[in-house]
Amino acid sequence: MASLELKSLRKEFDGGSIVAVDDLNLEIEDGEFVTVVGPSGCGKSTTLRMIAGLERPTSGRIHVDGADITDVHARHRDVAMVFQNYALYPHKTIQQNMAFGLRMSTDMSAEEREQRVYDAAEMMGIEDLLDDTPGELSGGQKQRVALGRAIVREPDVFLFDEPLSNLDAKLRTTMRTEIQRLQEELGITSVYVTHDQEEAMTMGDRIVILNDGELQQTGKPTHVYQNPTNQFVAGFVGSPSMNFVDVEADPFDGGVRLNGADGSFSYDLTSGRASAFGDIAGGSYVLGIRPEHVAVSEGDVAGTDTIPATVDVVEPVGSDNYLYLDLGTESRSFDTEDAPDFIARVPADIEPEVGDVVQIAFDEDSVHLFETETGEAVTATDAEAVTPMQ
Ligand code: ATP
Numbered sequence: 001m002a003s004l005e006l007k008s009l010r011k012e013f014d015g016g017s018i019v020a021v022d023d024l025n026l027e028i029e030d031g032e033f034v035t036v037v038g039p040s041g042c043g044k045s046t047t048l049r050m051i052a053g054l055e056r057p058t059s060g061r062i063h064v065d066g067a068d069i070t071d072v073h074a075r076h077r078d079v080a081m082v083f084q085n086y087a088l089y090p091h092k093t094i095q096q097n098m099a100f101g102l103r104m105s106t107d108m109s110a111e112e113r114e115q116r117v118y119d120a121a122e123m124m125g126i127e128d129l130l131d132d133t134p135g136e137l138s139g140g141q142k143q144r145v146a147l148g149r150a151i152v153r154e155p156d157v158f159l160f161d162e163p164l165s166n167l168d169a170k171l172r173t174t175m176r177t178e179i180q181r182l183q184e185e186l187g188i189t190s191v192y193v194t195h196d197q198e199e200a201m202t203m204g205d206r207i208v209i210l211n212d213g214e215l216q217q218t219g220k221p222t223h224v225y226q227n228p229t230n231q232f233v234a235g236f237v238g239s240p241s242m243n244f245v246d247v248e249a250d251p252f253d254g255g256v257r258l259n260g261a262d263g264s265f266s267y268d269l270t271s272g273r274a275s276a277f278g279d280i281a282g283g284s285y286v287l288g289i290r291p292e293h294v295a296v297s298e299g300d301v302a303g304t305d306t307i308p309a310t311v312d313v314v315e316p317v318g319s320d321n322y323l324y325l326d327l328g329t330e331s332r333s334f335d336t337e338d339a340p341d342f343i344a345r346v347p348a349d350i351e352p353e354v355g356d357v358v359q360i361a362f363d364e365d366s367v368h369l370f371e372t373e374t375g376e377a378v379t380a381t382d383a384e385a386v387t388p389m390q
Pocket of ligand 1: 013014018019020038039040041042043044045046047195
């Protein structure tokens with residue numbers, strides 16, 4: 001077990017024309033489970049490969065337990081990596097696959113190796129498969145073998161590169177829990193890369209969000225969910241995504257009036273956390289609100305504490321309905337192909353008809369504002385002090 005530190009890590013490809021990882025600083029505590037998430041090409045795998053020693057950083061350093069391992073060969077790093085495609089030797093038995101790393105990197109006796117492999121196989125529930133070859137196993141079993149092979153090495157650090165992407169949805173959920181259980185039991189510092197924000201949110205003690213090779217935010221999943229540092233993070237984390245609406249802000253003492261940039265509404269934020277936005281400068285902003293923080297009531301009388309919206313689609317998902325709305329009293333998605341979706345997640349008993357005009361209101365503790373130019377979240381001066389978010 002060990003702490004892991006990435007210091008100003010940078011990786012360029014093609015003579016510098018591609019910057020895969022850009023000045024990444026990250027401290028991971030001993031025993032911590034960190035998930036790294038971001039869109040395709042944001043530098044997740046490259047970061048992991050640098051930690052494993054499979055890719056050399058262009059600049060920056062990697063420390064494990066305070067020791068600089070940047071120039072240490074992959075074979076001599078106490079790091080085990082689990083890949084999406086299992087990477088098992090097809091002609092070796094499961095026993096031989098799992099023992100291979102031990103044979104290469106330790107001077108254990110054959111008996112010791114056998115015992116270690118058996119213990120790890122037992123932990124993964126695959127002890128009956130040790131004499132089989134990978135071809136005889138299902139995808140889920142192969143991934144258990146790959147995990148077992150990582151465990152036998154008793155590494156300082158576990159690295160997971162999208163290990164569950166090849167499995168079906170049900171198996172993925174089971175394996176997520178297995179990996180969490182394993183990590184908790186063994187207490188091994190882990191970095192888990194995925195492009196699936198739900199996986200990242202549910203599995204990690206801490207989540208790291210990358211975009212274009214740059215660190216966007218890191219923190220406990222719920223903290224990041226409630227306090228995204230910019231519009232990218234706000235939109236990436238959470239499903240369905242946060243709604244964004246262009247607004248013109250007109251602050252007043254104790255609140256702010258938000259006027260829809262397209263003229264479709266005026267809405268006053270006056271309570272809870274949002275009232276602190278009264279301190280901001282007037283001008284253009286992006287309003288952000290998650291679907292579950294939108295309240296919908298039937299009726300077409302608008303005030304400054306509701307916004308009229310026209311129902312485009314009603315999507316039942318069992319316990320809730322997702323309402324796809326056009327702000328304003330007219331449905332626009334028929335004339336504008338790219339009319340932005342505004343989604344409200346409401347209890348299943350709220351079932352308006354398509355074309356109905358409803359009134360929406362926001363949970364004002366959960367309203368976000370972002371700078372139009374930079375996407376940075378606007379932090380009202382005393383926002384935390386007003387009402388901490390639940
Ligand atoms: P994905 O989720 O699609 O696997 P990722 O976030 O893991 O993406 P990386 O594989 O780390 O992203 O790639 C980051 C960037 O670096 C991409 O633009 C990619 O094309 C580029 N890149 C990665 N490896 C190489 C390489 N060996 N040569 C050139 N460019 C590379």
